[in-house]
Amino acid sequence: MPLAFDIDLLRRAEMFAGLDSDSLEAVAAAGAVRRLAAGRRVFVQGDAAISCHSLLEGRVKIIQARADGTQAVIRVIGPGEMYGTVAALMNQVFPADAVAVVESVEIWWTLPVFRQLIRRFPEIGLRATAAAGTRLMDLQGRMGEMTGERVEQRIARTLLRLMHKAGRPTDCGIEIDFPITRQDLAEMAGSTLHTVSRTLSAFDQQGVTSSARRKIVVCNPGALTLLAENGAA
Structure with missing residues (x-):
C-alpha cells in the first residue's frame, strides 16, 4: 500500500513551492513515497544517478568519500530540500552517499518521470x-571559511548554520534536532575530532553551548554569533 502523506509537505519543497494544488497532486502521483529507517542508505557515491529525491520529514546526511580513504559530512538535508536531483539531471553519478540520520520520509521519482514533470511544469526546472x-x-562561502578563518570560527559558524536549519527551542536553548557526533561536526567544519572536542568543551564552559553524546544545544546564540564573526564571545 502506498504511504499516505499530507500534500502540504510537498508544497514547502524548494522545487515545488510555486505549484498550485492540482499540479502538486500530479507531482505526487508521479513519484513514490517511502519511509527511511535511521541509517538507511538512499543512494551510494559513484552509482549512476537515475533517481531524483525530495525529503518530506526527518534528516538525511550527505557523506562524501575522499581519495585518502576518509569521509566527510558535506551537508545535512532537511524537509523540503532536494538531493541527488542535480546529478541525475546532469547524467552524472551520485557524488556522495545519502544516509538517513533519523527515521525519515522521502518522495522520489525515476529520472525519465522527473524529466517529464519538468517539461509539464517548467517552474520545477527553474527552481531546481x-x-x-x-x-x-x-559551498564557495564555506571554502572561503576554510582558508580565511580560525578553526574556532569555522566550528562556531557550522553550529550557527545547523542551529538556523535544524534548531528546536527548548528550556535550555536551541537544540539541533538530530543526533550529531563530534566527528560529524569536525567533517562539516573542516577540522579534526580532537580540535572539535577541545573547542566544544571550551564553548560549554563559557555557557555558549551544552553538548553531550550525539546532542548539541546552543545556549547563547548571541555569543555563538560573535564567535563565528570574530572568534571571541
Whole structure:
C-alpha cells in the first residue's frame, strides 16, 4: 500500500513551492513515497544517478568519500530540500552517499518521470536550478571559511548554520534536532575530532553551548554569533 502523506509537505519543497494544488497532486502521483529507517542508505557515491529525491520529514546526511580513504559530512538535508536531483539531471553519478540520520520520509521519482514533470511544469526546472546555484554559493562561502578563518570560527559558524536549519527551542536553548557526533561536526567544519572536542568543551564552559553524546544545544546564540564573526564571545 502506498504511504499516505499530507500534500502540504510537498508544497514547502524548494522545487515545488510555486505549484498550485492540482499540479502538486500530479507531482505526487508521479513519484513514490517511502519511509527511511535511521541509517538507511538512499543512494551510494559513484552509482549512476537515475533517481531524483525530495525529503518530506526527518534528516538525511550527505557523506562524501575522499581519495585518502576518509569521509566527510558535506551537508545535512532537511524537509523540503532536494538531493541527488542535480546529478541525475546532469547524467552524472551520485557524488556522495545519502544516509538517513533519523527515521525519515522521502518522495522520489525515476529520472525519465522527473524529466517529464519538468517539461509539464517548467517552474520545477527553474527552481531546481536556483536551488543548485544557492548550494554552489554556499559551498564557495564555506571554502572561503576554510582558508580565511580560525578553526574556532569555522566550528562556531557550522553550529550557527545547523542551529538556523535544524534548531528546536527548548528550556535550555536551541537544540539541533538530530543526533550529531563530534566527528560529524569536525567533517562539516573542516577540522579534526580532537580540535572539535577541545573547542566544544571550551564553548560549554563559557555557557555558549551544552553538548553531550550525539546532542548539541546552543545556549547563547548571541555569543555563538560573535564567535563565528570574530572568534571571541
